[in-house]
Amino acid sequence: MQNSAPIRVKVWRGDAAGGAFAAFDVPQQPAQTVLDVVTWIQRHAEASLSYRFACRVGMCGSCAMMVNGVPRWTCRTHVNKVMQDNRLTIEPLRNLPIIKDLVCDMSQFFEKWKRAEGHFSGQGSRDQAVAAISPSEPARRAANAAIECINCAICYAACDVVAWNPDYLGPAALNRAWSLQNDSRDRRHDARLQAVSSDGGCLSCHSQQGCATYCPNELNPTASIAGLKKMATGSFIGKKYRQRHG
Amino acid sequence: MVELRLYLAQRISAAIMAPLVLVHLGLMIYAIQGGLSAEEILARTRGSLLWGSFYGLFVLAVATHAAIGLRNILSEWLQLRGPLLSLICWLFGLGLWALGWRAVAAVVGTQ
Amino acid sequence: MKAHRRQPLYLAFLLHRLSGLGLALFLPLHFYVLGTALAGADAFDAALAWTQGPLIKIVEFGLVFLLAVHFFGGLRLLALENLPWSNHHKNYAALAVAVAFFVACGFLLRAV
Numbered sequence: 001m002q003n004s005a006p007i008r009v010k011v012w013r014g015d016a017a018g019g020a021f022a023a024f025d026v027p028q029q030p031a032q033t034v035l036d037v038v039t040w041i042q043r044h045a046e047a048s049l050s051y052r053f054a055c056r057v058g059m060c061g062s063c064a065m066m067v068n069g070v071p072r073w074t075c076r077t078h079v080n081k082v083m084q085d086n087r088l089t090i091e092p093l094r095n096l097p098i099i100k101d102l103v104c105d106m107s108q109f110f111e112k113w114k115r116a117e118g119h120f121s122g123q124g125s126r127d128q129a130v131a132a133i134s135p136s137e138p139a140r141r142a143a144n145a146a147i148e149c150i151n152c153a154i155c156y157a158a159c160d161v162v163a164w165n166p167d168y169l170g171p172a173a174l175n176r177a178w179s180l181q182n183d184s185r186d187r188r189h190d191a192r193l194q195a196v197s198s199d200g201g202c203l204s205c206h207s208q209q210g211c212a213t214y215c216p217n218e219l220n221p222t223a224s225i226a227g228l229k230k231m232a233t234g235s236f237i238g239k240k241y242r243q244r245h246g
Numbered sequence: 247m248v249e250l251r252l253y254l255a256q257r258i259s260a261a262i263m264a265p266l267v268l269v270h271l272g273l274m275i276y277a278i279q280g281g282l283s284a285e286e287i288l289a290r291t292r293g294s295l296l297w298g299s300f301y302g303l304f305v306l307a308v309a310t311h312a313a314i315g316l317r318n319i320l321s322e323w324l325q326l327r328g329p330l331l332s333l334i335c336w337l338f339g340l341g342l343w344a345l346g347w348r349a350v351a352a353v354v355g356t357q
Numbered sequence: 358m359k360a361h362r363r364q365p366l367y368l369a370f371l372l373h374r375l376s377g378l379g380l381a382l383f384l385p386l387h388f389y390v391l392g393t394a395l396a397g398a399d400a401f402d403a404a405l406a407w408t409q410g411p412l413i414k415i416v417e418f419g420l421v422f423l424l425a426v427h428f429f430g431g432l433r434l435l436a437l438e439n440l441p442w443s444n445h446h447k448n449y450a451a452l453a454v455a456v457a458f459f460v461a462c463g464f465l466l467r468a469v
Contacts, residue, residue: 069360094361158361164322203253206374207437209366209446223442230439233257236250257438260431267428271460274421279467282408284401288394305388312381319378342384349391352401 004028005086007079009037011049012091013101021089022046034074034082035063038090038102051102058216061152065102066091071157073216093157109153109172116173116201117192122185131185143182146175146224148217155211155221167200171211171221174202178224181231197232205229252314259311266304291353298354305346313339369430369450376427383420414468422461429453 006025013022024041035053042049053063058076065074068082068089079088096104124131133140155171156162162170177196180186196202205225212220277286291297317335320326326334362368390408394401408417433449443449 066361071361160362160367161322164325197250198247199249201249203249206370207366207434207446208370210361210364213364213366214361220444226437226442232250233254236247236254257435260435264428264432264435267424271421271425271428275460275464275467278417278464282405284394284398284405288398288401308384312377312384315374315377316381319374338381342381342388345385345388345392348395349388352392352394355395 007037007083008087009041010087010089011038011041011102013049014098015100016098019098019101028079032079034065034067034072034077034079034088034090037079037088038065038074049102050100059150061150061154061216064093064152064154064157066094066157071154071214073152073154076216093153095157095159095162096153104153106153109151109156109170112169113151113173113176115195116169116177117188117195118173118176118180120180120183120186121188123187124185133184139182139184142227143179146179146182146219146221149175149179149219150217152216154214154216155219158210158214160208160210161204161206165200165204168204169196169200169202171205171225174205174228175211175219175221175224177202178227181228193228193231193235196228197236202228202232252317256311256314259307259314262307263304263311266300266307269300270304288353293356294354298350301350301354302347305343305350309339309342309346312342365447365450369433369446369453372426372454373430373434376423376430379423380420380427383423411469414465417468418461418465421464422457425457425460426454429457 006027009024009026010021011024013019024045026037026040026045029036035056038049038051039053042051051063051065053075054060056063056075058073061073063074064071066072066089067074067077068084070082071093072082074090082088090102092098092102092104096106096109099105135141135144149172151172153172155175159168159171161168174196177192181189181192186192202225205222207222207226209220209222212222215221313335316338317331320331320334390404391401393404407413430450430453433446433453436443436449437446
């Protein structure tokens with residue numbers, strides 16, 4: 001259903017203090033992606049437009065933006081799949097402070113990653129044998145199902161609990177924590193469980209599955225968070241039982 | 247770990263209420279035919295230890311469950327926090343509990 | 358509704374939250390009406406007289422639906438949070454709405 005009319009594109013421009021939409025008419029091209037559209041605008045219409053990209057082949061997640069109100073990798077979003085009446089609206093990712101135009105400040109995303117103890121802590125060394133973990137073990141399968149996250153923040157932008165609760169760690173950080181809780185080589189399971197089940201942790205998730213709906217890697221942070229909820233409540237009840245029965 | 251305790255209280259009160267709600271829904275559908283009258287209702291509940299305990303437990307569970315649910319709504323949608331949030335939710339929960347047990351006493355108590 | 362929210366499980370969340378809120382706001386009225394029995398069966402009957410009209414029957418249908426949908430949706434959430442993960446939650450959410458509507462219709466048919 002391609003026609004030769006130009007695409008009417010609204011692009012958000014501004015910074016942390018505020019901004020507005022700027023309109024551009026962009027020529028249509030075969031197999032055009034939204035990243036192609038943004039690039040065309042910066043090269044031919046408005047040189048001062050700021051935006052992020054890197055690999056442009058759907059591997060790095062740098063080009064994530066809101067396209068017609070939905071968070072997407074712009075390099076993997078074909079214009080003819082999302083255009084409505086020859087119109088496109090492009091904005092920076094939701095739920096993150098804006099630096100300039102389509103570039104948002106990812107610091108809080110990574111701060112929460114750290115707060116959730118989203119890093120591996122082992123105690124092995126090169127002198128020990130490689131850990132013998134079968135890929136078909138349930139814990140390893142759970143970790144593998146969650147492990148392909150590339151920190152693009154699309155789930156963070158999609159999540160309404162992130163929007164409503166500034167303390168909420170968010171789907172990506174919690175998803176990573178879950179993959180590490182299932183890594184039998186990791187030695188900080190207790191500390192990490194504490195970190196993800198306190199205020200703003202996994203218990204705040206309302207299972208809306210916006211994260212799973214929009215994750216381009218088809219991960220399901222809601223499923224990971226449900227796993228963390230079970231771990232947290234199980235651990236709490238277990239502790240109370242042991243306290244009472246010695 | 248306030249959040250964990252609230253989370254558990256809400257889920258546990260929900261689990262307690264699951265069979266109670268089922269019975270209550272069934273009872274409403276049964277009882278509504280031919281209209282509701284004080285006589286019909288009170289004939290079932292007056293002096294009944296069974297219904298007194300049933301609804302007494304129901305009220306306690308719903309007061310807990312609704313107050314915590316309200317807390318989530320007030321904090322997420324109205325951005326309320328801190329002592330004000332807790333005060334409103336405690337007042338609501340205790341109010342429901344008091345009104346609810348008064349209602350139970352009203353239909354179970356003999357005159 | 359914002360574009361990113363137009364997906365089934367956000368709607369399920371919204372329905373669960375709004376049905377809970379509706380029920381929570383209804384309960385004080387419900388307890389008040391029942392409490393009139395403290396003044397005797399006649400006082401209780403007088404309060405119940407307000408619930409006779411056809412409009413009220415529709416409101417009661419709505420309330421039964423709210424309770425039923427919150428109940429079935431709540432079962433789905435208890436399963437999600439405590440049982441092994443399922444990828445079928447969109448189906449379960451739809452089923453919850455359907456069964457709740459069926460239950461509410463059962464009530465309405467007996468109420469009229």
